Amino acid sequence: MPPAKKPASRRRSTPKRPTAKDQAAVRRLNKSLDAAQDALASLGKDVSKDLGTGGRDLYKNLQRFIKDARRDSGKLSKALERDIERLQKRLARGPQAKTSSRRTARKRPARRSTAKRSASRR
Numbered sequence: 001m002p003p004a005k006k007p008a009s010r011r012r013s014t015p016k017r018p019t020a021k022d023q024a025a026v027r028r029l030n031k032s033l034d035a036a037q038d039a040l041a042s043l044g045k046d047v048s049k050d051l052g053t054g055g056r057d058l059y060k061n062l063q064r065f066i067k068d069a070r071r072d073s074g075k076l077s078k079a080l081e082r083d084i085e086r087l088q089k090r091l092a093r094g095p096q097a098k099t100s101s102r103r104t105a106r107k108r109p110a111r112r113s114t115a116k117r118s119a120s121r122r
Contacts, residue, residue, distance in 0.1 A: 026077045033070050040066065 040063060051059060 023077065023080055026073060026080070029073050030070070033066060033073065037066050037070070 040059075044059060044063075048056070048059065
C-alpha cells in the first residue's frame with residue numbers, strides 16, 4: 001500500500017494591492033500573524049497526535065482565530081487605504097466656503113432680577 005498523501009500546504013494569499021502602500025503597523029501585524037501561524041503549524045506536527053479531544057478543539061479554534069485575524073487585517077488595510085485616499089482628496093480641494101450656515105442667536109433662559117433675589121433673602 002502506498003503512503004498516504006499529505007495535503008499540500010496552503011500558501012498565504014498575497015494582497016492584491018502592493019504592500020508598499022500598507023501602513024507599517026498593518027505590515028507588522030501581518031508579520032506577527034505569519035509567525036504565529038507558522039509556530040502553530042509546527043506545534044501541530046509535533047503535538048497533534050498526543051492531544052486529547054479538548055486539546056484538538058482548542059488547537060482548531062486557535063487556527064481559526066489566526067485565519068480570521070489575517071482576513072480582518074487585510075480588510076483593515078484596505079479600509080485605511082480608502083480613508084487616506086479620501087482625506088487626501090478632501091485636502092487637495094481646499095477649504096470650502098459655508099454660505100448657508102448662519103447661526104441663530106440662542107435664547108437664554110429667563111433669569112430672576114436681582115431685586116427679587118435680594119428681597120427673598122431678607
